[in-house]
Amino acid sequence: MAAARGSPGTWRLLLLLLPYQAAGLLDPFSLGIAAASAAALTGYLSNPRFYCGRLVECCEEDKALNITALQADLSTRLFGQHLAHDVIFRALTGFMSYENPKKPLTLSLHGWTGTGKNFVSKIIAENVYDLGMQSKFVHLFVSTVHFPHDKLITKYKDQLQSWIRGNVSQCARSIFIFDEMDKLHTGLIDAIKPFLDYYEHIDGVSYRKAIFIFLSNAGGDMINRAVLEFWKSGKMREELQLKDLESVLSVGLFNNHNSGFWHSSLIDKNLIDFFIPFLPLELTHVKHCVMAELRQRGLGENEELALRVAEDMVYFPKDSRMFSDKGCKTVSAKLNLHL
Template sequence: MELGKWALGLWGFCFPFVPGFLCWEITFPFRSMYCQLSDSCACAFQAQLDNLELDLYRHVYGQHLAREVIVSAIRQFTENHAPVKPLVLSFHGWSGTGKSYVTSLLMRNLYREGMKSSYVHQFVPTLHFPHASQVHTYKERLKTWISGNLSDCSRSVFIFDEMDKMHPGLIDAIKPFLGHSHVLYGTNYRKAIFIFISNAGGEQINQVALEFWKNRKDREEIQLEDLESNISRAVFNNKNSGFWNSDIINEELVDYFVPFLPLKQKHVKECVRSEMSSRGIELRNEIIAEVVNSMNFIPEDERLFSKTGCKTVSAKLDFSL
């Protein structure tokens, strides 16, 4: 198959991307039209919102804001039979605070196959868009690929991970899909969900959490209004962010900037307990304490927030055992 050419076959079509070829299936002449117009589209879509809320409550620690915002946003969006635009969520916070884990829980409660569903599409900049010199090519392929997958299923989800490693300007290629237009490129795309994941904005989130602690306020008092504008400005002005000077931010196409707060020691302890339970290990307080004490916290004097969240818990547990 010659690179740069479309491949058309009996069952579908695909085009070269980085790496390899990205394809979508055509299984029935009227499937895409039916999928766009009908709520019973055969996309294996199943919005189990009560289960989602329960999963977030049971398995995600210290993230009251993320839990409230995500459940509310997904509920309003999926219960609206004629949304005026796609749902656009942007997850922000330090590494290890649960952004990717929450995304996987969300997909598990939207599709039977979760992240493995053929209607869930994940992009990683270092894998799919590695070369800055090819940004223009990536833009064109990205638009075409999203349009093709939305033709197959209007209930598709597109996840852009590690946005802080995205080449500036690249993400604006998908701006036409995020607005209020009824039809784009012959595709009804208003039922799609776009999720951006980034560490950018983490410093601003941590600063607000620290100020609440210094003022002896409970972290559960932190509201979305305390953080959203700070996050938006931070990612727009950060040259290391894929949203740097982005039209998506400038034109306010992101519905919710979802903050993931830094984790305190009690939250990390919950992560250790969860990890031990998942391995069938007896919960021993001395092991839990040893794992937590071996991790780095800031500020150093107060040891208030974990620098890596729960990301290194598994490795630290291995060492302690």
């Protein structure tokens, strides 16, 4: 009876070899070695450690987060955002280390263009999945691309729920990024409210290990005013704490018709874990962005060139030129002019 065991691959090989044995071209001993080798090879190839990452990308729901790598990325690639650095590091490491979270991790990133919101979502994706934004488990929705027509909101709600349900069914550790939240039609984002709540399962699917990230320019003016007042009072920007901005930010978004969160149940029911302000960047931060661009292009360290490019950017207020008007958004284009 023991001979009846074996994988389908092993039996296929045996069937192929039987005619050779019958013709006397293969002795029983050699046939046994071939069968054992086939069984061993089949077992090796069927091991997830072999094909995951080599042949296909696999959903590794319980993969440990490399805390050191995440800290290094936030420290060396994100400039001028001490609040975002601290909150995102603690939020992601805490969430990923918890085997049974009570709800999905939900982050809402706010600030002017060029301050690092999209870049941070990229860093998060890269630290959860090796393929980063190219991973089939990372899903990007851009409001003006995926939800352009206000007359189709009902259809979009059904599609959005279906997309999220289908992808989380395939991989519980799915990441969903919603860009241009300030351009999203009012009420649409409430369609995902059940998936962000504290339910253990919805129709047999658990959403508790998923990550939702919202990116928005809404609230940027509010953040800039707060930082400017802080500076005028003689305080360092690094003295700003999350509590100085988070509650004001959430209330402002809830009451802002153009925020994507206007009277949203996501805010009303406290389903967004963190509202993370991205502060306006100063000249020194823009210079760091230029230096990073130079290194990425293989042009080495050139602080003099980096300073010239940074000084060529537009800053506000006009009298003090304290903050970059576009953050680091146009650094690459500006660098091309100087090169």
